[in-house]
Amino acid sequence: MAEKLKGETRESPDIARTALASTAEPIQVNFNTLPAEENPPDRISIRDVAKQAGVSIATVSMVLNQNPRISRGTHVRVQRVIDSMGYRPNRLAQSLSSRYTQVLAVILPPLRHAFADAYFGEILSGISDRAGKLGHKLLIEQAKPQYIKEGKHIELYERRFVDGVLCLGFNEKHTFLSDLRQYPMILVDNRFGDGVLDYVHCDYRMGAKQAMNCLLQLGHRNIGMIYAAPESPTARDVLEVYTTELRNAGIEVKESWLADGCFTDEGGAAAANLLTHRDKDITALLCGNDKMALGAIRYLVEHGRKVPQDISVVGFDDIQHLAYANPSLTTVHLPLYELGVAACERLVSRIRGKVDRVADVLPTHLVLRESTSIVRTR
């Protein structure tokens, strides 16, 4: 138990303060000297500006929208008034008449930790950055069953919340996607119904080929696979390339080499358990994502199998901070940030009617780290 010294309790913690002083910049937040905003920031409308500038509201509107029919002189004069009054156009009114909201929605699957997920996070970063640059705001939604049942995803367009939608983490099982096919929408990192919906996804076939090449070159022949979500076309791509590449190497794939890991780390651990028990000779595991790979490694290490000495593991995603795992993970790098950028870019093009079909596939590459090694000869 902590012994308490009388008279010392509740004393000011100087040392902490000292530490602070040395690191923190001086902080002064004096609210009395802050620029006094006009108390009720009385909404200034386009009419006020027009009156002040001695022109019609149409002129102000045209100045706002850089309409070339406005003369240089008027433009400058009106702009000056706009700036001096601190006028900012009400975008509800703008959207109401212009029919564009300048807002995009991102729909995520109803997973408990969808927002804390590195995979979605990386894509979201890309989307957010590009949306900002294109002058669009981002609305975030989770497609809970109730949400879909109530048709909220359709309301997004119908009630004019957004101009377009990006769907992340969905596959062909999510039939609500087809409700959106008549609106600007892009399915991110998957395909749907043989390409009925616009999409942008990573080249999972290329990634799988890169991973399998690596393992085969390291001499592995008994390679297990922890897959997930076989209803997802891109996930299926990996499975297919996996078997094809084995065949091409003259190896007959055993059914017992396959296990579903549900994209989670627990699932990955469970799958590793299953696979290693079904076939003691497996020397390598290809995993559908990094989380499962991590779970598998944890399971293996905890059960006395050394990674990579006894068994090699390859992941998919190349999630940040997993480079720091122990052993660090060999994985297929998916350009998730770029995927987000591309998806956002294409969606805006679609909204503006500049393209009428989006079907992009982004290249991957393999990142060799510590979780793979040459097969051990017994």
Add this chain to the structure above:
Amino acid sequence: MAEKLKGETRESPDIARTALASTAEPIQVNFNTLPAEENPPDRISIRDVAKQAGVSIATVSMVLNQNPRISRGTHVRVQRVIDSMGYRPNRLAQSLSSRYTQVLAVILPPLRHAFADAYFGEILSGISDRAGKLGHKLLIEQAKPQYIKEGKHIELYERRFVDGVLCLGFNEKHTFLSDLRQYPMILVDNRFGDGVLDYVHCDYRMGAKQAMNCLLQLGHRNIGMIYAAPESPTARDVLEVYTTELRNAGIEVKESWLADGCFTDEGGAAAANLLTHRDKDITALLCGNDKMALGAIRYLVEHGRKVPQDISVVGFDDIQHLAYANPSLTTVHLPLYELGVAACERLVSRIRGKVDRVADVLPTHLVLRESTSIVRTR
């Protein structure tokens, strides 16, 4: 190199298919039989509904808003027309006249991986869930320097994008926060300028006390601290309680026990390096968040110090999936999801004018796992 068997190349991967068949539900997406939406979903307006129902648009509006001045009969009759026509009110028009957008913004700091961050993610989940229940949409923004310089954070209100804003991951160094003090805004998981801004945060003092109690009870006396962001009041709370609790236990805090870990895992590793070299007798480390704790453990383990046998480590946050780390992390659980819920709830109350001051503090608790143990006597 993989040997290729002639005639076997590019064959269909039956095994993968079989695996699929067993796991996947049957997928049929027949687009010809999907309910044929009226080709041009010709915008239906309140006027169309009014005409069809033989009432004025005012009546339809009042039905929509459940105005009690409408008789039961009319309500039912109009509602039936609304349903049959599939009418959905344009929310731009609604917001324009009602002065409420039903949209909230979440502003995140300009960190590269803000969206992939477990800490923010957890809070965001809470916010998103509650916002949905309260009928509000969520806009997500990152406060890049340029963004602030251009006053986009003020535009959020002035241009009527949102009714209120939740600020995550900011502290007193972020002076732009004070620009928002005249609008509905809640600072999440921090305080600002002695409480000028509304806030909801976790009880970091309580958390620090719980962590220190634990370490002291385990017999540790030379306890180092990896802190971060001393400009953050809540971070300072931890530092202060750390020194106070040591003093109360009759231990004089050494300046050399403190190091800044910048809230990152690399920072945590670097700080662990620094601390263990400055004072070889340190037997425990208190870390300002889980990421730094993880980095510290990685550094220690890689440099031959066993955790917890040689040195105990306590984190802060209780981030998901870190329960699976090896060793699993003893940490202060912050109710981040609940924090998001509370913040959202309070913000909406503020917008509706039901409260005029928000200053909530949520309790924490310690989660004992494997990274701490009784001090080893030499």
Add this chain to the structure above:
DNA sequence: ATAGATTGTTAAACTGATTAAACAGTTAAC
């Protein structure tokens, strides 16, 4: 029977912008 209160509905003003069409004032062409 008539004034007063109650109830339900509607006309009209309002929210704050965009934009097509009209309209002056110049300049160019025949």
Add this chain to the structure above:
DNA sequence: GTTAACTGTTTAATCAGTTTAACAATCTAT
């Protein structure tokens, strides 16, 4: 010296709702 073609600006309609005040119809109370 008309007519035609441009320029730059304004008028007025429109986007799709909400809300206040007015109004007609019915019900009470005197």
